[in-house]
Amino acid sequence: MFEMLALAYQADLTRVGTMMIGRESSIRSYDSIGIPESHHQLSHHGNQAEKLAKLTRIQTFHIGLFARSSNGSARCARLTAACWTAA
DSSP: OHHHHHHHHHTTSOSOOOOOOSOTTOOOEEGGGTEEEEHHHHHSOTTOHHHHHHHHHHHHHHHHHHHHHTTTOHHHHHHOOOOOOOO
């Protein structure tokens, strides 16, 4: 899906795109980046540094997926403004 959004930007088919990566209550773990907890579990961090660090790693991973899909396109970089929220 990231690739489709990046292609739409590159082809100037749209200037607005939205995507939800996962439901806010998903229990998906992030074992591939060394985080066994879910985003939802970590979002209840209580300002604990360890949980905040893991949450930051997950969010960096998600943003990286889009960055890689744009394949360094200057047009995509100029047109992209990301708004990241967590419920």
